[in-house]
Amino acid sequence: MAASDSDKSILRELGTRVAEIAALPIQQETINLWKALNGLRPTRPMELIDQIPWHEMDVDGELALRTEDPFCQGLETRLRRTLYAWNHMRADMVVDPWIDIPKKISGTYPGMSPLEDVAVLDPANDVVGHYYIDQLQTEEDLEKIRMPEVWLDAEATERAASQAHEIFDGILDVRMQGMHPGFALWDRIVEWHGVEASLVDLVDRPDFVHNLMARLTNAYLSLLDQLEAQGLLGQPQPLIHCTGAYTDELPAPGFDPQCPRAKDLWTMGMAQIFASVSPAMHQTFELDYATRWYERFGLVYYGCCEPLDTKLHIVRAIPNLRKISMSPWVKVDRGAERIGRDFVFSRKPSPAFLAGDVFHADAVRADLEQTRDACARYNAPVEFILKDISTVRYQPQRLWEWADIAMDVVRR
Numbered sequence: 001m002a003a004s005d006s007d008k009s010i011l012r013e014l015g016t017r018v019a020e021i022a023a024l025p026i027q028q029e030t031i032n033l034w035k036a037l038n039g040l041r042p043t044r045p046m047e048l049i050d051q052i053p054w055h056e057m058d059v060d061g062e063l064a065l066r067t068e069d070p071f072c073q074g075l076e077t078r079l080r081r082t083l084y085a086w087n088h089m090r091a092d093m094v095v096d097p098w099i100d101i102p103k104k105i106s107g108t109y110p111g112m113s114p115l116e117d118v119a120v121l122d123p124a125n126d127v128v129g130h131y132y133i134d135q136l137q138t139e140e141d142l143e144k145i146r147m148p149e150v151w152l153d154a155e156a157t158e159r160a161a162s163q164a165h166e167i168f169d170g171i172l173d174v175r176m177q178g179m180h181p182g183f184a185l186w187d188r189i190v191e192w193h194g195v196e197a198s199l200v201d202l203v204d205r206p207d208f209v210h211n212l213m214a215r216l217t218n219a220y221l222s223l224l225d226q227l228e229a230q231g232l233l234g235q236p237q238p239l240i241h242c243t244g245a246y247t248d249e250l251p252a253p254g255f256d257p258q259c260p261r262a263k264d265l266w267t268m269g270m271a272q273i274f275a276s277v278s279p280a281m282h283q284t285f286e287l288d289y290a291t292r293w294y295e296r297f298g299l300v301y302y303g304c305c306e307p308l309d310t311k312l313h314i315v316r317a318i319p320n321l322r323k324i325s326m327s328p329w330v331k332v333d334r335g336a337e338r339i340g341r342d343f344v345f346s347r348k349p350s351p352a353f354l355a356g357d358v359f360h361a362d363a364v365r366a367d368l369e370q371t372r373d374a375c376a377r378y379n380a381p382v383e384f385i386l387k388d389i390s391t392v393r394y395q396p397q398r399l400w401e402w403a404d405i406a407m408d409v410v411r412r
Helices: 005-022 025-038 070-088 138-145 154-168 183-191 195-204 206-229 270-276 278-293 330-337 361-377 397-412
Strands: 046-049 098-102 114-120 130-134 173-177 266-269 299-302 322-326 346-347 382-386
Touching: 005 070, 005 154, 005 278, 025 046, 046 397, 070 154, 070 397, 098 154, 114 270, 130 183, 138 206, 154 173, 154 382, 183 195, 183 206, 183 270, 183 278, 195 206, 195 270, 206 278, 270 278, 322 330, 330 361, 346 361, 361 382, 361 397, 382 397
Parallel strands: 046 382, 098 173, 266 299, 299 322, 322 346, 346 382
Antiparallel strands: 114 130
8 A cells, every 4th residue: 555645745744743853952962862871971861761652641632643544654663762762751862853764674583483371450451461382392492493584575575665855855765774683592482392391391301592593593693694795684763672772882993884784783582591500500491502692793792581690700791781670670789789880770660550440650770779879889870761561540640750850860
């Protein structure tokens, strides 16, 4: 379905508003603050909000779609969310003067589709509970993990590029964007093998787990090789795992924008299911394999929801590591002391503050100040990244207020 004149008009108006914001001097000022933090010479702590329950956020129709073509609706969603975030919960976001259009890349998935039962509390929310059915019970089942065969659908990519240029030329630059792959193998394994079986096998069938990790690691490295060889990696990214990625260190010397290399980019990785396993197991069954991935990239963000404050002695050895996730379950002082000046303390404040019957602003402030002050004591560069927000109880003003409190805390 081609974009109608009405759809184009709507997108151009939204694009113009975004372009006007992108031209403000504060954008470069904020980029410089991110560069300082990511270079381990912070001016102040930084703050971002991501993974938002957008189905709860609409106020006065700000997020209501008015285009009809599905391609245009995807663009409209992105533009409206950018404007909404800027107007209501800006934090340290940067609005760039371009719009990214994904290249149509296929053949990147190395495994099978998950089989699962789900538990749904709010039908409008895409955050649901999962019970995964085990599809990796035997050595023979490992054959289900296949080497990817990457290819670009050039015709579909050109069609998307042409549509975007027709809409945005003279308003926003159009960037055809490739992939930014990460290394979260244990997220995939749990989807195929289930949580309980994955953990039990670490003890009962360690050889099986090693065979599984070796096969899946080789599949991911094959994916990376193919993306790099075909010029299908993305441009240096403004965000890495919901945090600002602006840096003076990337891209690496010799960068060709037509063919980005892994060493021009950030990557990210995690092993969330390993929250309850020992550092020795974490090293043996995850990091010993992940190192082959991380050494290929320019900079690395490691971790997500798993508490890493007791594992920093092994995490520190990750090649090209720059940011370490400090989830709501870490001991803040212990993490700040062990990270020190060497990495960014990427604090994940608890989204539970937004989900209760009552929003307690004083508790939010106290929680943020505790982290800020601990990091100041140990000279640890710190960022606050509020994410994994399942609900604000259909009260978006809670999130707006959280953003205001956080910005007051980081500026003091």
